[in-house]
Amino acid sequence: MSDRSGPHVRIQKNAPKIYMDVMIALLPCCVAAVYCYGLRALILLLWGPLLHILTDHFFARFVRREQVYLDLSGGVSGLILVLLLPPTVSVWAVSAGILFSSVIVKQFFGGVGCNLFNPAFAGRAFMAIAFAGTTETLVQPLTGIFRWNTLFFGPGEMISVAPETSGWLEILSGIYPGAMGLTGILFAVAGAVYLTIRGILRLQAPLAYFGTIVTGYWVFFLKDASINGLLSLIATSGIIFCAAFAFGDFTTIPSSATGRVVFGIGTGVLAMILISCGHTILAVVSPVLLMNGVTPLLEFYIRPRVFAKGNWYSRKGLPDSIATIPKGETEVRT
DSSP states (O other): OOOSOSOOOOOOOOHHHHHHHHHHHHHHHHHHHHHHHHHHHHHHHHHHHHHHHHHHHHHHHHTSOOOOOOOSHHHHHHHHHHHTSOTTOOHHHHHHHHHIIIIIIIGGGTSTTTOSSOHHHHHHHHHHHHTTTGGGOOOOTTSOOOOHHHHHHOOSSOOOOOGGGSOHHHHHHTOSSSOTTTSOHHHHHHHHHHHHHTTOSOTHHHHHHHHHHHHHHHHHTTTTOOHHHHHHHHHHSSHHHHHHHTTTOTTTSOSSHHHHHHHHHHHHHHHHHHHHHOOSTHHHHHHHHHHHHHHHHHHHHSOOOBOSTTTHHHHHTOOGGGGBOOTTOOOOOO
């Protein structure tokens, strides 16, 4: 029995263990990317997390003068950012996106746990603007695209391949043109299931997101809507990857169940608006970032139930905000 004010620690996990679980969940997508795109994908998947971790550590240690420990958050952000990119992107472009993600999005706000926006998704949006040509180039998997000159400077010519021409076998296995981590929905689903079992991914936001996507599809594509078209949209647009790895970020989404539902609905509505205007990666990335900006408002206006407001806490001279207890939980004071 506790006589201390909440919240109380209810789990035995710490930050490194949580981020390690996320990296394990990303492993199937990474293996599929290396299988489809070979050594080039492997180099990018190693370079992105490494640079992100080193940048986080350097900035925190020598700029903010903080004693930091290895929490693997930079590794998670680096992996997600690289998986959101096509394999044709150059190392220099990836490095620019990683530096923007680490320094501007995370460290300028105070470091891990203080950032307003999802670092990986913000870095991908930055690269879509700064490197519009190379980040939209798609190639056919299993074609041996690795060359040293393209690794550092990108492809010399634009390659136009339509992912919609792929069959369902290719779509399910991930062997079709697209971003390295967004193809192969089975691998993203496996990661989502693992995160759910580990208690990291809470299902309110993903379910609200999927429900809004399904409803919005029949609204925005009423004339040409079909079950096959809906399944193709979900499988090839990166929606599942977004639901698995963007909605599991504790920092940038609401903490309350109701807030997460509102977050998922808002993200789904914005995604369908952008998808109806053009089927690009920004239709998945931008809604997440826009709703990240709304998260502080959702946290302020959608609060858990308050007990003993103006009574026990006011007598103790404590603020009312610490009297919040999540719905369904009780706390006994003596």
